[in-house]
Amino acid sequence: MKKDDLANGDVRRTWFYAKTDIACDDVRLRRLRDTAQDEAVRRTPMIETAVKSLLELDPIDVTPATRQGTFHLVHIACTGQSSLIVRSSRPDVMDPDHTLNIEAVLAPHLTSIRVPHVPVRAVAIGTKRVAPFDLAIYDMAPGESLRDLPETVCECPDLLRSIGQAMRDLHAIEGSGGGPVCLQMGDDEGLRGLHRNWRDYMMLNLEAHVAGCRAIGAITSDQSEAILEIFIDHAAVCADVPTRLLHGDLGNHNIFVQNNAVVALIDWEDALIGDPTFDVAMWLTFHPPRRHAAFLQGYGPAAQDDGFRLRCALSFLRIALSKTVHRHRFAYADLPGRQPAYERIHRGVSAVKRVLAGAKGALFA
Structure with a gap:
């Protein structure tokens, strides 16, 4: 296996755009979209546990975002000092989901020329140590x-x-x-x-x-x-x-x-x-x-x-x-x-x- 394939390169190489080309029947795609909010509510306690473990934060208040993605669910984690965004994968779509690591890969390049972006606090992909799904934690975007x-x-x-x-x-x-x-x-x-x-x-x-x-x-x-x-x-x-x-x-x-x-x-x-x-x-x-x-x-x-x-x-x-x-x-x-x-x-x-x-x-x- 090529090293690209270790990070979903074999799958991502077949996509012009993920939501257009992903190998998943249309009924299932629509179901993923329609069930996103309920799934986000269900996994909220697991997100809270994962954030506490990865960032050693306590206490923390986690709530699902008002708008959810299809392939990634979104939660807001509030601490005493700041608010964080947590994006987590849906393992039935891609497991492991290395697309959650893209910001971390790009961050040094974006920072070098001051392209405005949000810092990545932590990424957990493929280990299942802190949650039964992959996730990434970011600072809340300003504005x-x-x-x-x-x-x-x-x-x-x-x-x-x-x-x-x-x-x-x-x-x-x-x-x-x-x-x-x-x-x-x-x-x-x-x-x-x-x-x-x-x-x-x-x-x-x-x-x-x-x-x-x-x-x-x-x-x-x-x-x-x-x-x-x-x-x-x-x-x-x-x-x-x-x-x-x-x-x-x-x-x-x-x-x-x-x-x-x-x-x-x-x-x-x-x-x-x-x-x-x-x-x-x-x-x-x-x-x-x-x-x-x-x-x-x-x-x-x-x-x-x-x-x-x-x-x-x-x-x-x-x-x-x-x-x-x-x-x-x-x-x-x-x-x-x-x-x-x-x-x-x-x-x-x-x-x-x-x-x-x-x-x-x-x-x-």
């Missing part, structure tokens, strides 16, 4: 999650520029290869992805995702063929990219802010090594076009480069295909009054065509 703030907050240009700048700073961290961050590295090794290069990752499961989108009526047969041609024709573009550390899931739930500035990026389990445009495109998929200009201004001049714009459009399209399959697997409903989420696929195709035609201005009007 507030963008998800918990009014929508109007996300319209603030200063905040949008701060998010762009935080992402640009993150992308100063170099790596090699492509795809999910390898969790088994020697002391003298830099960050690297589990795939040979970024192109291999971008093409991973592409045909399956396109077929899945076609099967649920998100795209037609002709559109599916055209999309596959786009990626085949531009495979070389995906190979010739700068390889940097990417967060991989910079939605509002993972961005904490205070006074219109980013103070923490959390939950790095989907971290990648690859093209910076992927993180940019991921953020763009979460937000309407009216917010894009200020965000891109904060990211800097690189976002105006024609090569960057083409790769960003390709990344947006690739993410949209994956997200559409992901949403279908979990039976997520579209929000009232908004376009169907799969419309992002068509926006991605249009953006690629606009860039290739030499159009300037907004990519995703």
